[in-house]
Amino acid sequence: YRNVIPLPHEIVMVDGNSFVVEKDTRILYPEDNVLLERNAQFLAGYIKEATGRRLKVESGQDVNDKNMII
Incomplete structure (x- = not known):
């Protein structure tokens, strides 16, 4: 994960499937x-x-499960 820029404040590993970036994935911010x-x-x-x-x-x-929230 050190190759992710900007470096995340926190990474939480959970059991289950990986996150897949699809054509309808959105990046959301406050x-x-x-x-x-x-x-x-x-x-x-x-x-x-x-x-x-x-x-x-x-x-x-x-x-x-399709959106990235920062």
């Missing part, structure tokens, strides 16, 4: 948080460069 919005945009760019997938970056807290 509304009105400019710093985390910038980090979310950075992560989206990093993922696009590594995988070719352009993920949507939006404010919100839609917790489901």
Whole structure:
């Protein structure tokens, strides 16, 4: 996980399936948080460069098994 930029504050390992980045995966950040919005945009760019997938970056807290929330 040390290759993840920015370095996560916390990583929690759980039993079960791995997280899969799919075409409808979104990166969510708290509304009105400019710093985390910038980090979310950075992560989206990093993922696009590594995988070719352009993920949507939006404010919100839609917790489901397809979204990344920062």
